[in-house]
Amino acid sequence: MIIIYFLIFAVRFSHQREKIREIVYNTNSHPTADKIFLEAKKSIPKISLGTVYRNLKQLEISGEIKTIYDDNIARYDWNTEPHNHLKCKNCGDLIDIVLKDKSIHPKIKKDFKFNVDKVEMFIIGTCKKHAKQT
Amino acid sequence: MIIIYFLIFAVRFSHQREKIREIVYNTNSHPTADKIFLEAKKSIPKISLGTVYRNLKQLEISGEIKTIYDDNIARYDWNTEPHNHLKCKNCGDLIDIVLKDKSIHPKIKKDFKFNVDKVEMFIIGTCKKHAKQT
DNA sequence: AAATAAATAATAATCATTCCTATTATTATT
DNA sequence: AATAATAATAGGAATGATTATTATTTATTT
Ligand SMILES: [Mn+2]
Ligand SMILES: [Mn+2]
Ligand SMILES: [Zn+2]
Ligand SMILES: [Zn+2]
Numbered sequence: 001m002i003i004i005y006f007l008i009f010a011v012r013f014s015h016q017r018e019k020i021r022e023i024v025y026n027t028n029s030h031p032t033a034d035k036i037f038l039e040a041k042k043s044i045p046k047i048s049l050g051t052v053y054r055n056l057k058q059l060e061i062s063g064e065i066k067t068i069y070d071d072n073i074a075r076y077d078w079n080t081e082p083h084n085h086l087k088c089k090n091c092g093d094l095i096d097i098v099l100k101d102k103s104i105h106p107k108i109k110k111d112f113k114f115n116v117d118k119v120e121m122f123i124i125g126t127c128k129k130h131a132k133q134t
Numbered sequence: 135m136i137i138i139y140f141l142i143f144a145v146r147f148s149h150q151r152e153k154i155r156e157i158v159y160n161t162n163s164h165p166t167a168d169k170i171f172l173e174a175k176k177s178i179p180k181i182s183l184g185t186v187y188r189n190l191k192q193l194e195i196s197g198e199i200k201t202i203y204d205d206n207i208a209r210y211d212w213n214t215e216p217h218n219h220l221k222c223k224n225c226g227d228l229i230d231i232v233l234k235d236k237s238i239h240p241k242i243k244k245d246f247k248f249n250v251d252k253v254e255m256f257i258i259g260t261c262k263k264h265a266k267q268t
Numbered sequence: 269a270a271a272t273a274a275a276t277a278a279t280a281a282t283c284a285t286t287c288c289t290a291t292t293a294t295t296a297t298t
Numbered sequence: 299a300a301t302a303a304t305a306a307t308a309g310g311a312a313t314g315a316t317t318a319t320t321a322t323t324t325a326t327t328t
Contacts, residue, residue, distance in 0.1 A: 012325055014275060033315080048277045053316065055275095072206045072284080073315070086248050095246065099238065104257070112229065113262035114220050122254040123238075128247035146294055148306060167284080182308045187285060189306095206315085207284070 011062075016040070016047055017055045024056075024065050030075040030085075030094045068120075070094065082118060088127035095127065145196075150174070150181055151189045158190075158199050164209040164219075164228045202254075204228065216252065222261035229261065 023039050024031070031039075037052045056076055059065045066077040068085065070092075079096060086095040105116045157173050158165070165173075171186045190210055193199045200211040202219070204226075213230060220229040239250045 010274070010326080012274060014325080016276075046277065048279090049315095050278080050317075051276060057317095069203065069205050071203050072208065074206065086242065086246060088248075089251065095248070097242070097246065101238075104233065104235075108220065108231070108257060108259075112220060112231070113265060114222075114229070114257075114259055115265075116257055116259040117223065118258050120256040120258060123242060123248075123250055124252050124254060125242075125248055125250040131247060131249075144295080144305070146305060148294080150307070180308065182310090183284095184286075184309080185307060191286095 011058070014055075016044060016051050017058070019044055019047075020052060020055045021059060021064065024059070024076050025078045027078070030068060030070070030077050032073060032075050036076065068094075070122075084119070084121040084123065086123045086125065086127065088130070089124055090126050090130045093127055093129075097123070145192075148189075150178060150185050151192070153178055153181075154186060154189045155193060155198060158193070158210050159212045161212070164202060164204070164211050166207055166209050170210065202228075204256075218253070218255040218257065220257045220259065220261065222264070223258055224260050224264045227261055227263075231257070 019040050020036060023036050027035075027039075029035075033049070033052050033056060036056070037047070037049050040047050040052060056065065056067070060067050060076075063080060066080045068075050068077055070087070075094070081098075083096050083098045086097055087093070088095075099121070104119070108114050108116055153174050154170060157170050161169075161173075163169075167183070167186050167190060170190070171181070171183050174181050174186065190199065190201070194201050194210075197214060200214045202209050202211055204221070209228070215232075217230050217232045220231055221227070222229075233255070238253070242248050242250055
C-alpha cells in the first residue's frame with residue numbers, strides 16, 4: 001500500500017511581504033529585523049514586528065533572501081550568492097566580499113572526511129573610514 | 135598638571151570561577167553557558183546562571199577562554215589559539231581546524247583598504263558520522 | 269456574492285543574556 | 299584570631315531578540 005500526502009501551502013500575495021522584500025532588496029547594509037520593521041512602518045503604519053519576522057523567514061525559505069548572524073543578532077541580505085563579509089569592529093559595517101578560493105574543500109574532505117556545503121566567514125578588522133594617517 | 139588614575143581591580147579567588155574554568159578546559163564540545171551551568175551544578179548545587187555568565191565573560195577578558203557565536207548562541211572554547219570550526223549541520227558538532235593560510239590578509243588590505251584582525255570562519259557541512267555508503 | 273483558508277495585528281510567551289541587590293566569602297590589616 | 303574592606307555570589311527581576319497564539323482581515327476560489 002502506498003500512501004501519498006500532498007501538503008499544499010498556497011502562498012498568496014500580501015502588501016506587507018512585498019514591502020519587506022522591497023526593503024531588503026534596496027538596502028545594502030544587511031539590516032536587522034527591527035530596521036526593516038521601522039522602514040516598513042513608514043508606508044504600512046500598522047505593520048507588526050511579528051509579520052516582519054514571519055515574512056523574512058518565509059523569504060529565506062523560498063531562497064529570496066539570506067540570513068546572516070552578526071554575533072548574536074540576525075541580519076538580512078538580498079545577496080543570495082555565496083559571498084563573505086568584512087566586519088568593521090569600529091563602525092559595525094558589513095562589506096560584501098567574494099573569495100572564489102574553493103581549495104579548502106578537498107583538503108577538508110581528505111583530512112576530516114567532512115563534506116563542505118558552504119563557508120561562512122566574518123573577516124573582522126577596521127574599514128578604510130578609520131584609516132590612520134601614514 | 136598630570137593626573138594619573140589607578141583603577142585597581144583585585145580579582146580574587148572563587149570556587150565558582152575555578153569550577154567554570156575547569157569545565158571549559160575539560161570540554162571539547164564548545165559548550166554553551168547553560169551546559170556549563172548544568173555541569174557546575176553537580177558540584178556546586180547553589181551556583182546561579184548569572185555567576186556562570188559573569189565569570190565566562192571575565193575569563194574571556196583575561197584571555198583564558200574564547201567566545202564563539204554559533205548562529206545566535208554563545209559557546210565557549212578553551213582553545214584561544216587562532217583556529218576555525220567545521221560545523222556539522224546534521225548533529226551540530228563543532229570540530230576544530232587550523233587553516234594556516236594568511237594569504238587573504240594582504241589581498242583584502244589591497245582591494246578594500248581593510249585592516250584584518252582576525253578571520254572567523256564556520257565551515258558548514260556534514261561530518262563523517264553521517265557519511266553515506268559509497 | 270459566498271466560501272475557504274492564508275496572512276495579519278496585537279499581544280503573550282520564550283529564550284538567552286544582563287542587571288540589581290542584599291548577603292556571603294576572600295583577602296588584607298590589626 | 300578578630301576586624302575591616304570590598305569582590306563575588308545567589309536569586310530574581312529586567313532586557314532584547316525572536317517565536318507562538320488567536321481573533322480578525324484579506325486574497326483567492328467557487
Ligand atoms: Mn552580504
Ligand atoms: Mn574551537
Ligand atoms: Zn568602519
Ligand atoms: Zn555530524
